[in-house]
Amino acid sequence: MDAVEIGMPYSDPMMDGLAIQHADTKAIQRGVRTHDVFSAVEAVAVAGATPLVMIYYNLVEHYGARGRRNDPAASVRAFARDLANAGGAGLITPDLTPDDAEFWTASSDEFGLDRVYLVAPSSTDERVARTTAACRGWVYSTSVMGVTGARAQTSDAAPRLVERVRAIAPDLPVGVGLGISNGAQAGEIGAFADLAIVGSALVKQLIAAEDAGTASLDGLRALVDDLASGVRASR
Incomplete structure (x- = not known):
């Protein structure tokens, strides 16, 4: 196995079918949050495989914004930093095109992360x-x-x-x-x-x-x- 794709649960997974929608709903109901996904990333990396996170970009843009005014550039950079620190290789972003990826491009370059479009x-x-x-x-x-x-x-x-x-x-x-x-x-x-x-x-x-x-x-x-x-x- 070359890499392990770890899906970030999302409330509106518009590009996913019934199985992953069902899994997302269960994960959210059971309290799975971003830090849990980073823990999974770390576990995969420690096991010797390459972990990539598949995520809807809205979650990246609002990372850590609860209780404060959102700053997308800061949120994206913080997400990239924490993903890299956990041993993640990069992101698969199904709803993001390069045209709208200014912050992600800069942050992934800074932290050496893959960009999979x-x-x-x-x-x-x-x-x-x-x-x-x-x-x-x-x-x-x-x-x-x-x-x-x-x-x-x-x-x-x-x-x-x-x-x-x-x-x-x-x-x-x-x-x-x-x-x-x-x-x-x-x-x-x-x-x-x-x-x-x-x-x-x-x-x-x-x-x-x-x-x-x-x-x-x-x-x-x-x-x-x-x-x-x-x-x-x-x-």
């Missing part, structure tokens, strides 16, 4: 060029238009999008996500992309275990092993 099959070549130029680390290529969620089949638009991205930014690694739910699909993605990104399928395993009244992570481990095997077989 999204491109989609509908993105023009001009948009792909502007987005990839602003990325650091890698770029997130969505395989379909729509919200996140495991799907029975991966999209045939994904290889074409990766080809376009590589023609424009040949030195930038490309990750593909939205829809991967098993090792076979991960292998399909691994054959043409640098990273296969899986979120909803893993969350579903955790939800299923809790609904069954068990703390066992056997289902999650089995899925991770299947996904990793699929990617390895494709390389």
Whole structure:
């Protein structure tokens, strides 16, 4: 596993499907806050993996603003500082474009954090060029238009999008996500992309275990092993 994506719970996860919406709601109801996510980041880093946080940008802009007038530049810088101190590698920001990322660009440069923006099959070549130029680390290529969620089949638009991205930014690694739910699909993605990104399928395993009244992570481990095997077989 190259990296671990840690989702920051949000009350209005507009780009996420039902599984992650459900998980976000449960996490918020149970009092999960930003400092808990930073603790998870630290644990992943200590374990030797690369932690990235996927977060809606409103949470970054208002970080630490409770009880005081918000200063977005100061909030973004404080978030970047604390993420770096926890061992985080960077942010995946699904609702932020480089055009609106002045504070994040400055703060991520200051603290050496990756900036992972999204491109989609509908993105023009001009948009792909502007987005990839602003990325650091890698770029997130969505395989379909729509919200996140495991799907029975991966999209045939994904290889074409990766080809376009590589023609424009040949030195930038490309990750593909939205829809991967098993090792076979991960292998399909691994054959043409640098990273296969899986979120909803893993969350579903955790939800299923809790609904069954068990703390066992056997289902999650089995899925991770299947996904990793699929990617390895494709390389």
